[in-house]
Amino acid sequence: MVDLSIKGKTVLIAGGAKNLGGLIARDLAEHGAKAIAIHYHSAASKAEADATVAAVKAAGAQAEAFQADLTQPGAVAKLFADAKSAFGAPDIAINTVGKVLKKPIADTTDEEFDSMFAINTKVAYQFIREAGKHLADNGKLLTLVTSLLGAYTPFYSTYAGSKVAVEHFTRAASKEYGARGISVNAIGPGPMDTPFFYGQEGADAVAYHKTAAALSPFSKTGLTDIEDIAPYVRFIVSEGWWMTGQTILVNGGYTTK
Incomplete structure (x- = not known):
């Protein structure tokens, strides 16, 4: 029988220091998680990581x-190994790491393309791969993608393009890991009220996005707020375990597939 509770679970969150990742860490702690390993990228976000650690402990x-820096060779594997050494095999692994670029295709450099796919695609693949090695049986694996996967729009070719691969990584991993009771999903928020x-x-674009979702008039910002997403994350990694191999767009009616 699958344990559907967050209580007593060990969690690893890539990009867990701030914004949505930080809120997810605090939310899961408040719902009974036993231990949370919080990844952050660099010294620039250390203070926020420390604040999230303090909130989780509280x-x-x-x-x-x-x-x-998860783009460095072996860094994702080391993150899982370090988290496992600290708290034991994670029951839940969540990857919120990502990079966005809004730019016409004709103006996008090879360096920008490589950076986008290194962070959004390669790191995501490595995270899913290492989760398959280190997650406890009946674990939950979730990757953050984007609602632009359901959009017909210019300028986000490398962002949506580098995230769409995660859809198939998710499907494939759900088939491969399902024999161990591990569910694997992706969640795609709409434009979020974050830096x-x-x-x-x-x-002009901000003004448009704040009115683009069907439910924009009922949002405090008009955008997707991180508080809108955290409950879905909590559901997917607990009671929502029977859903697997899916990419779910959660955006107030901003776009659909």
């Missing part, structure tokens, strides 16, 4: 922050 869970979004958008 909620009653164990926590430790792990710094790593990740605003850094790429001009004022």
Whole structure:
């Protein structure tokens, strides 16, 4: 019988220091997680990682922050090994790491293309691969993608293009890991009210996105708020275990597939 509770579970969150990753860490701690390994990228986000660790501990869970540039050779494998050494085999692994670029295809450099696919595609693949090696039986694996996978739009070719591969990684892994009771899914939020979004958008685009979703009038920002996504993440990695191999767009009616 699959244990559907968050209580007593060990969690690894890549990109867990801030924004949605940080909220997920705090939310799972508040719902009974035993221990949370929080990855952050660099010294620039150390203070936020430390604050999230403190919040998780205050909620009653164990926590430790792990710094790593996951694009470096062996870094994803080391992150799983370090988290496992600290807290035991993770029951839940969540990858929120990503990079966005809004740029016409004709203006996109090879260096930008390589960087986007290194972070959004290669790291995601390695995270799914290492999760298959290290997750406990009946574990849950979730990757953050984007609702642009359901959009017909210019300028996001490398962002959506580098994330769409994760859809098939997810399907394949769900088949391969299912014999161990592991469910594998991806979740695609709409444009979120975080610095990740605003850094790429001009004022006109921001104004459009704030009105583009069917439920925009009922959102505090008009955008997808991180508080809208965290409950879905919690559901997918607990009671939602029977759903596997899926990419779910959660965006208030911003786009659909």
